[in-house]
Amino acid sequence: MSAEAAALPADTSERNRRANLVAFGVMVALIAIAPFIAYPFFIMQALCFALFACAFNLLIGYVNLLSLGHAMFLGLASYVCAHAAKVWGFEPVSAIVLGAAASAALGLVTGALAIRSSGIYFAMITVAFSQMVFFFCVEAPFTHGEDGIQGVPQGKAVGLFDLSNPWILYVFVAVVFLFGFLAVQRIVNSPFGEILKAIRENEPRVVSLGYRAMQYKLAAFTLSAALAGLAGATKAIVAQNASLTDVSFAMSGEVVLMTLVGGMGTFYGPVIGALVVVSMQNYLAQFGEWVTVIQGVVFVACVLAFRRGIVGELAARAKISL
Amino acid sequence: MNLFGHVITWPQLYGQLLIGLINGSFYALLSLGLAVIFGMLTIVNFAHGAFYMMGAFAAYFLLVLGGLNYWWALVLSPLAIGAIGAVVERLFLKRLVGFDPLYSLLLTFGLALIFQGLFQNYFGASGMPYAIPKQLSGAYNLGFMFLPVYRAWVIVASMVVCFGTWLVIEKTKLGAYLRAATENPTMVRAFGVNVPRMVTLTYGFGVALAALAGVLAAPINQVRPGMGADIIVVVFAVVVIGGMGSILGSILTGFVLGVIEGLTKVFYPEASNTVVFVIMAIVLLIRPSGLFGRAA
Numbered sequence: 021m022s023a024e025a026a027a028l029p030a031d032t033s034e035r036n037r038r039a040n041l042v043a044f045g046v047m048v049a050l051i052a053i054a055p056f057i058a059y060p061f062f063i064m065q066a067l068c069f070a071l072f073a074c075a076f077n078l079l080i081g082y083v084n085l086l087s088l089g090h091a092m093f094l095g096l097a098s099y100v101c102a103h104a105a106k107v108w109g110f111e112p113v114s115a116i117v118l119g120a121a122a123s124a125a126l127g128l129v130t131g132a133l134a135i136r137s138s139g140i141y142f143a144m145i146t147v148a149f150s151q152m153v154f155f156f157c158v159e160a161p162f163t164h165g166e167d168g169i170q171g172v173p174q175g176k177a178v179g180l181f182d183l184s185n186p187w188i189l190y191v192f193v194a195v196v197f198l199f200g201f202l203a204v205q206r207i208v209n210s211p212f213g214e215i216l217k218a219i220r221e222n223e224p225r226v227v228s229l230g231y232r233a234m235q236y237k238l239a240a241f242t243l244s245a246a247l248a249g250l251a252g253a254t255k256a257i258v259a260q261n262a263s264l265t266d267v268s269f270a271m272s273g274e275v276v277l278m279t280l281v282g283g284m285g286t287f288y289g290p291v292i293g294a295l296v297v298v299s300m301q302n303y304l305a306q307f308g309e310w311v312t313v314i315q316g317v318v319f320v321a322c323v324l325a326f327r328r329g330i331v332g333e334l335a336a337r338a339k340i341s342l
Numbered sequence: 343m344n345l346f347g348h349v350i351t352w353p354q355l356y357g358q359l360l361i362g363l364i365n366g367s368f369y370a371l372l373s374l375g376l377a378v379i380f381g382m383l384t385i386v387n388f389a390h391g392a393f394y395m396m397g398a399f400a401a402y403f404l405l406v407l408g409g410l411n412y413w414w415a416l417v418l419s420p421l422a423i424g425a426i427g428a429v430v431e432r433l434f435l436k437r438l439v440g441f442d443p444l445y446s447l448l449l450t451f452g453l454a455l456i457f458q459g460l461f462q463n464y465f466g467a468s469g470m471p472y473a474i475p476k477q478l479s480g481a482y483n484l485g486f487m488f489l490p491v492y493r494a495w496v497i498v499a500s501m502v503v504c505f506g507t508w509l510v511i512e513k514t515k516l517g518a519y520l521r522a523a524t525e526n527p528t529m530v531r532a533f534g535v536n537v538p539r540m541v542t543l544t545y546g547f548g549v550a551l552a553a554l555a556g557v558l559a560a561p562i563n564q565v566r567p568g569m570g571a572d573i574i575v576v577v578f579a580v581v582v583i584g585g586m587g588s589i590l591g592s593i594l595t596g597f598v599l600g601v602i603e604g605l606t607k608v609f610y611p612e613a614s615n616t617v618v619f620v621i622m623a624i625v626l627l628i629r630p631s632g633l634f635g636r637a638a
Contacts (some may be wrong), residue, residue, distance in 0.1 A: 086444045088451075133623055136630040140386050140443055145626065148579040152619035159612055269575060273451060280448065312459030321451025323445050325439060334390060 073290030081285030089150025095267025097249030119253030127245020168263030283329025364602020370596030391574030397556025427549025469564025585635020
């Protein structure tokens with residue numbers, strides 16, 4: 021379902037490499053100056069969602085698996101991290117790692133069942149699993165139901181960096197985001213990623229070549245879950261809470277919207293898409309439920325007329341791959 | 343009886359069985375509509391919950407604005423919402439024929455957001471009451487329990503509509519055309535059947551089934567903008583368990599899972615919200631294409 025050109029002529033690879041370097045430089049520069057222009061808390065939230073969307077895009081963009089339940093990974097990691105930091109007194113980095121690990125484990129279990137099917141079936145199964153996790157979070161005592169976990173301490177990262185200082189927290193979040201972003205890029209451009217893309221194009225052929233496509237898909241699903249978990253856990257430290265919103269079906273829909281708007285199967289698309297969707301929610305919050313309606317309209321418009329998304333469209337115009 | 347530390351009384355058991363059957367009636371009607379649509383268009387209609395909610399609201403508007411009672415709503419609401427469905431198919435879904443079916447899924451997802459957002463905007467989160475029609479009020483005394491007439495009506499009506507639909511699709515000429523068009527649309531077109539119109543009408547019919555479920559639900563649950571979103575994910579699980587596109591599978595699984603959910607409320611209430619999804623996971627382990635489904 022990726023709109024990315026399947027094969028690019030060989031002479032464009034150098035142009036691609038340069039374009040990606042420039043794009044990465046621009047993104048880092050923008051992240052560096054953003055807190056001076058916009059409200060830092062807002063940017064940090066946007067970065068967490070951008071990482072979440074990048075994780076989601078790893079599946080839809082490069083393996084053509086549409087997960088409609090990705091909020092379960094964001095939400096579970098967020099709860100686990102918040103609980104570890106608040107109740108068990110973990111320092112933030114280990115709490116985040118624990119949260120991401122919990123999501124990776126959840127990804128391994130749900131993925132083992134879900135990847136046995138593909139396409140629409142896969143989407144429905146992920147919806148059902150995420151709903152199961154949602155109700156678990158409603159009922160489980162440690163999540164505090166409707167109240168969520170409030171007042172999560174930010175603490176000192178590895179005992180040195182005091183995250184309650186907004187500037188240090190900002191740098192910390194930016195580093196986590198860039199780590200996740202580069203991890204996705206590394207995965208996609210590795211030999212492993214090439215197999216994933218081959219599975220996307222023609223799965224039976226990959227199987228006939230002797231690759232165990234199922235294991236590749238499961239590995240991609242687990243990695244995506246872990247990165248989504250990283251986003252969720254970091255978000256819990258930033259917002260100092262974990263709530264049912266992060267694990268809800270609506271959140272699973274939002275990440276699809278972010279990736280769709282930005283451009284599926286592009287590295288920068290999910291980041292731009294997340295920024296667009298989060299800004300939309302932020303600036304249109306006064307219009308109440310109209311935000312939902314507008315999101316729906318954007319969804320429909322993208323699907324009907326703008327399937328490549330912002331970055332996909334730009335890249336196609338410039339004949340590069342971003 | 344005493345199980346898992348819960349004291350269970352017989353009336354409680356009967357009561358939950360009845361609620362399970364009622365929920366099962368809605369699951370069956372909704373998953374049947376999804377199965378019909380999936381069979382013909384190979385798309386998952388994520389707007390199904392929104393159409394169910396709109397069916398209930400149509401009944402409410404017919405009563406409040408038009409003065410038309412429940413029986414009128416039972417006919418007019420599915421017709422009106424089904425017509426909206428047909429328009430949606432013609433305007434939007436038709437354009438996505440030939441693209442990855444995931445795009446149609448995302449389109450209906452977006453439509454669901456629009457419809458639900460619009461209703462939430464005007465009606466908030468709260469519900470409107472819709473009175474039980476007086477012909478169906480009261481209760482039968484079965485000796486061991488009281489059975490409200492309206493609930494009995496919902497179960498019977500849902501069963502009749504479900505099995506009627508199944509009969510039409512499996513045993514009539516129209517159904518044969520439908521099944522043939524699912525297998526090979528080009529060939530059926532060559533025989534002079536207007537397949538695009540059939541696709542539009544099928545989508546409209548599936549949507550009308552959702553609206554009918556909405557009208558039936560209006561007097562039991564309040565008419566709320568969120569009513570569709572609450573039920574639809576469970577219905578998706580039902581569809582996955584039954585096997586996508588299987589008509590009989592969706593009906594049977596709908597009723598059975600409703601009852602199982604009801605029984606879980608008696609024996610182990612903490613799991614009542616998740617039992618359907620647990621069953622789904624187990625079924626997928628054993629049969630990845632669902633109980634009645636063909637291999638994907």
